Amino acid sequence: MISGVKAQIALKLFGDDFNTLKETADNLANVLRKVPGSADVAVEQITGLPVLQIQVKQEELARYNVPARAVLDVIESIGGKPLGEVVEGQLRFPLAVRLPEHLRSSPEALRALMLLTPAGEYVPLARLTDVRVVEGQAKISREWNQRRITVQCNVTGRDVGSFVAEAQRRIAAAVPLPRGRYRLEWAGEFENLERAKKRLMIVVPLALGLIFALLYVTYNRLADVLLVFTGVPFASVGGVLALWARGLPFSISAGIGFIALSGVSVLNSMVLVTFIRQLRERGHSLDQAIEQAALTRLRPVLMTALVASLGFLPMALSTGVGAEVQRPLATVVIGGVLSSTLLTLLVLPVLYHFFGPRFRSVERERR
Secondary structure: OOOOOOOOEEEEEEEOOHHHHHHHHHHHHHHHHOOOOEEEEEEOOOEEEEEEEEEEOHHHHHHHOOOHHHHHHHHHOOOOEEEEEEEEOOEEEEEEEOOOHHHOOOHHHHHOOEEEOOOOOEEEHHHHEEEEEEEEEOOOOEEOOEEEEEEEEEEOOOOHHHHHHHHHHHHHHHOOOOOOOOEEEEEEHHHHHHHHHHHHHHHHHHHHHHHHHHHHHHHOOHHHHHHHHOHHHHHHHHHHHHHHHHOOOOOHHHHHHHHHHHHHHHHHHHHHHHHHHHHHHOOOOHHHHHHHHHHHOHHHHHHHHHHHHHHHHHHHOOOOOOHHHHHHHHHHHHHHHHHHHHHHHHOHHHHHHHHHHHHHHHHHHHO
8 A cells, every 4th residue: 555556566568658558457457367376366447437528520510500619518518508697696606508318318319409500400410529538538647747557467376576577577577668658666565675675785684793793792792793693504404494394484584583593593602602701701611612512502502492483483483463474483483583592502602613713723823
């Protein structure tokens, strides 16, 4: 509804000629119907309104010596011809003349309407004019002062991004736009998706940068910060696999879930790395500190993962209103927390064993 359409996808075709717009829009709709996942494809109805058209025959007017003004006055009186105003004190009432109902109820009645010629002869209106019902414009839609027609459709069984990408390829190959001021715009949910993607291109690096900065303020040692930060890629793997396992497409809510997951995933790594540092400061060897930390901090790490996972479980299983937003977000967080926990317990100790002392020796050399 933000883009002025009710469907998920809208193709806005801008141009000048009504017939060209209608023909091109029908071709676009035919291509969209062939794209897998399309549903409820519909073209905006801009024609099809019956219009009574009365065209004066100039030759017949000249033959019967009938002024065109006299015929046009009769035609105008079909809907009502203003003649003046009636004044009663301070009140004014418009005065108009209109043909009786039985004389304007149908085209046949209008054709049989008799007009008096200057010669005193009565001639039917059908002899002086061409009366017929034609198909006219039902409405004229404009946007930015240019005529527009919209083709709408919904998407089922696949994500909007891949659907639009395939539809754009097919339309570019099968439906060339007419020359002149004709252009095509994609709107609807896809337009909002593109805007959100541009925002995420800024928000995601900013969020990761803030997390990295906070970790550095906490540990004041680049080696430990990098090791703790490995929880982010560990969690991202689980989030992607969880979306794939449930058959959910990547959406804006899933992107927000990855942002939230970036902050949650480093908690397990912080618990493990912090305890390893404490044991090293007490005089334990590197191997003893890693082994004891992995055993001692197993329960806190699992509790951290379970609390986050169980908290998002109702959202992941929801089927009511708003479930299409809640399920991707919760699925990403649950899958990411589980994979981050598993990889933190198995991979992080190995990484700390091989790279922790090396990073520290590099830092000492720099100092």
